[in-house]
Amino acid sequence: MNRVFVRLVALVLIIVLIPVITPFINVEAQTLYSCTLRIVAVSSSGTGVLGSLTVRISSSGSGYIFVSTSPAVEVDVQGAARIAVLAASIVGGFNPLVYDYYFIIEAPSIIVGGPSAGAAMALGVLLALRGICPRDFVVTGMINPDTTIGPVGGLKEKLEVTAKAGIRKFIVPYGQLNYAYYERVAVKRGPFILINYIPVTVNLTDYGKQLNVDVIEALSLSDLYSQITGENLVFREPISMREEHRGLERVASILIEEARESINLAVIRGGLNSLLLEARSSLDSALNLSQSGSYYAALLKAIDAGSLAQASMLAYKAYRGELNISMLYSDINATLEIFNSKYSKLEDNDIGIIEAKGLAYTHAWLSILLYNNSRGPLTLNSLISISRSLWEAKASVAILDNAERLGYSLEYSKLKAISTYIVATARSIAAYTNQIYSEANLGEPPSIAIDMAIAASILDDPIASMFLAINSIALIADSIHRSLNTSSDILSYILLLASTTLNKTNSVIAPSLLNASYKLRDYNLAVQSLLLSWALTIIENSTEEAIIKTYIETPTPTAIEARSNQDKTGGLAYIRLLSSYVSNTILIALLLVSILAIAIIIALIAYKKTRLK
Numbered sequence: 001m002n003r004v005f006v007r008l009v010a011l012v013l014i015i016v017l018i019p020v021i022t023p024f025i026n027v028e029a030q031t032l033y034s035c036t037l038r039i040v041a042v043s044s045s046g047t048g049v050l051g052s053l054t055v056r057i058s059s060s061g062s063g064y065i066f067v068s069t070s071p072a073v074e075v076d077v078q079g080a081a082r083i084a085v086l087a088a089s090i091v092g093g094f095n096p097l098v099y100d101y102y103f104i105i106e107a108p109s110i111i112v113g114g115p116s117a118g119a120a121m122a123l124g125v126l127l128a129l130r131g132i133c134p135r136d137f138v139v140t141g142m143i144n145p146d147t148t149i150g151p152v153g154g155l156k157e158k159l160e161v162t163a164k165a166g167i168r169k170f171i172v173p174y175g176q177l178n179y180a181y182y183e184r185v186a187v188k189r190g191p192f193i194l195i196n197y198i199p200v201t202v203n204l205t206d207y208g209k210q211l212n213v214d215v216i217e218a219l220s221l222s223d224l225y226s227q228i229t230g231e232n233l234v235f236r237e238p239i240s241m242r243e244e245h246r247g248l249e250r251v252a253s254i255l256i257e258e259a260r261e262s263i264n265l266a267v268i269r270g271g272l273n274s275l276l277l278e279a280r281s282s283l284d285s286a287l288n289l290s291q292s293g294s295y296y297a298a299l300l301k302a303i304d305a306g307s308l309a310q311a312s313m314l315a316y317k318a319y320r321g322e323l324n325i326s327m328l329y330s331d332i333n334a335t336l337e338i339f340n341s342k343y344s345k346l347e348d349n350d351i352g353i354i355e356a357k358g359l360a361y362t363h364a365w366l367s368i369l370l371y372n373n374s375r376g377p378l379t380l381n382s383l384i385s386i387s388r389s390l391w392e393a394k395a396s397v398a399i400l401d402n403a404e405r406l407g408y409s410l411e412y413s414k415l416k417a418i419s420t421y422i423v424a425t426a427r428s429i430a431a432y433t434n435q436i437y438s439e440a441n442l443g444e445p446p447s448i449a450i451d452m453a454i455a456a457s458i459l460d461d462p463i464a465s466m467f468l469a470i471n472s473i474a475l476i477a478d479s480i481h482r483s484l485n486t487s488s489d490i491l492s493y494i495l496l497l498a499s500t501t502l503n504k505t506n507s508v509i510a511p512s513l514l515n516a517s518y519k520l521r522d523y524n525l526a527v528q529s530l531l532l533s534w535a536l537t538i539i540e541n542s543t544e545e546a547i548i549k550t551y552i553e554t555p556t557p558t559a560i561e562a563r564s565n566q567d568k569t570g571g572l573a574y575i576r577l578l579s580s581y582v583s584n585t586i587l588i589a590l591l592l593v594s595i596l597a598i599a600i601i602i603a604l605i606a607y608k609k610t611r612l613k
Contacts, residue, residue, distance in 0.1 A: 034056045039052065041154075041158070050162075053120050056101075065100075068103070077117065080142070081103045084119075084122035084143050085122075091126065092129060095538050115143075119141035120139050138158070140171070140173075147497065149221065155179045159207065172218075174220075179204050247508075252298040258394070259302045266309045270316040286302040289301060297515065297516035306391045311386075351406055352403060356400060359509055360397075360399040361463070361467060361468070369451065374386035414538070474524050477524075478527060494527060501537065506536070513525045
C-alpha cells in the first residue's frame with residue numbers, strides 16, 4: 001500500500017510540474033529584440049520610394065546574419081548588413097557573437113539594392129537592443145566599417161518622398177547638405193527630342209524648409225544615435241596616451257640604428273641624392289618620435305628611412321651598371337625564412353606573444369607582397385619596393401625577437417571565434433567594396449585590401465588571419481575617406497572612439513597603433529587600433545554578456561520623448577523583458593502553489609490513515 005501511495009504521489013508531481021517547469025527551459029533563447037524603421041530608396045524610374053526595415057535580434061545566438069526582402073536582394077545589401085552589425089557592436093558595446101540578426105526589408109521596387117540602407121540597419125540594431133524605436137525620421141547613408149556614415153545618391157528624390165509621407169526629419173551623411181546631381185532635361189530640336197543632363201547643386205536644408213522637413217547631417221553611427229534618442233555617447237579624450245611597451249622601444253632602436261648605418265653607407269658608396277634627403281628626414285622623425293615615447297611610429301619611420309637609403313644605393317648601382325638585384329632577393333628570402341622559423345616556435349596564449357606574432361606577421365606579409373610586386377622591369381619604384389620588402393622583413397624578425405609575455409592568457413576558442421568573425425566580415429566588405437565605390441563614385445578600391453582579405457580567409461592561423469583582416473578593413477575605410485577628403489574631419493572622432501575602446505583591454509599593440517596614428521595623423525592606424533581593441537576586449541571578457549560599456553549621459557527630454565513615442569511594432573526589448581519577468585514570476589508562484597497543494601494532500605492522506613488506525 002505504501003509503495004503504491006508513493007508512486008501515485010510521484011506521478012502526480014510529474015504531471016503537475018512538467019507544464020510548470022517546461023517554460024523555464026531555454027528562456028534566454030526566447031528573448032527577442034525588435035525595431036521597425038522607415039527607409040527610402042530611388043526606383044529605376046528615378047523617383048523616391050518609401051519602404052520599411054525591421055531588425056529582429058534573438059539572444060543565445062552565434063553571430064549569424066540573415067537578410068530577407070519581399071523583392072529580390074543584391075549582394076551589397078547583405079554586405080551592408082554585416083558591416084552594420086560590426087559598427088553597432090563597436091559603438092553599442094556588445095559581443096556580436098551572442099546574438100543572431102534578422103533584417104527584413106519591404107519596398108515597392110523590383111530589386112532592393114544599394115548600400116544606402118546601411119546606416120539605418122546599424123541604427124536599428126542599436127535601437128532594438130536599447131529598447132527604443134522612434135519612427136518620426138528617415139535616415140539614408142552607407143555605414144562604413146569604422147562606424148562613420150558614408151555618402152549616397154538620390155538625396156533630392158529621397159527628401160521629396162519623405163516629405164510626401166509626412167515625415168518631418170530627414171538625416172543625410174556628413175558633408176552632403178549641398179547635394180550635386182544631374183538633372184534630365186528634354187530639348188526639342190525640330191522633329192527630334194534631345195535629352196541633356198545638366199549639373200545642378202541644391203542645398204538640402206533650404207529645400208527641406210520648402211517641404212516642411214528638417215534636414216540634418218550625421219557624421220557617425222554614435223552621432224546618428226544621439227540625434228534620434230537624445231542620449232549622448234561620451235568618449236574619453238585621448239589626452240594621456242597609454243605608455244607603449246618596451247619591446248617596441250627596443251625594436252625601434254634596432255631599426256633606427258640600422259637605418260642610420262644604411263644612410264652612412266649610401267653616402268660613402270654613392271646614392272641618389274633625392275632619396276637620401278628623404279631618408280635623412282625620415283630618420284630625424286624616427287629619432288624624435290622615439291624620444292617622445294611613440295615607439296611604433298618611430299619604427300615605421302625607421303623602415304621608411306632604411307628603405308629609402310637602400311633604394312638610393314640600388315639606383316646609383318643601376319645607373320653605373322653594377323646592380324646585382326639577385327643578392328637582395330636572396331637577403332629577403334633568408335630573412336623571411338628566419339621569421340618563419342621564429343614564428344612557428346613561438347607558441348603561447350599570452351596576450352603579449354599573440355599581439356607580437358600578429359603584428360610581425362603583418363609586416364612579413366607586406367614584405368612578401370612588395371617582393372612579388374617588384375618583379376619585372378627595374379624602375380625607381382620597383383627598387384623602392386624591393387628595398388621596402390627587405391626592411392619589412394627585418395622589422396618582422398625584430399618584433400618576434402623582442403616579444404614578451406605579459407602574464408595574461410587569452411582563451412584560444414574565443415580568439416578563434418572572433419578571428420573567424422572578423423575574417424568573414426573582411427571578406428564580405430571586400431566583395432561589397434565595389435558597390436561602395438560605385439555608389440560613391442570613388443573609383444577603384446585598394447587592391448592590397450582585397451588581397452589581405454583573401455589571404456586572411458585562406459590561412460589556418462587565427463592570429464595571422466585576424467591581424468590581416470583588421471588591416472584589410474582599415475585600409476578600405478581609410479581609402480573611402482581619402483577619396484572623399486574627409487580623413488582629417490573623421491580622424492578626431494575615431495581617435496576618441498578608439499581611446500575609449502582600448503581602455504577595456506590589456507592590449508599593448510592597440511595603444512601603440514593609436515599613439516602612432518595621433519603622432520603621424522594616420523587614419524588607417526587609428527582604425528586598426530579601434531578594431532584590435534574591440535576584438536581583444538571581446539576575447540578577454542570572461543562572460544557571454546555585453547562587454548564594452550558605452551558611456552551614456554543622462555537621457556535628455558528628447559530621449560524621454562522618443563521612448564514615449566516609439567512605434568508599437570518596434571522597440572519591444574524592454575516590453576519583452578518585462579513580460580518575461582512577469583511570466584517567470586507567475587510560473588514560480590504556480591510552482592510553489594503546486595508544491596504546497598501536494599504537501600497538503602499528502603498530509604491529509606497521512607492524517608486519514610492515522611485516524612483509521
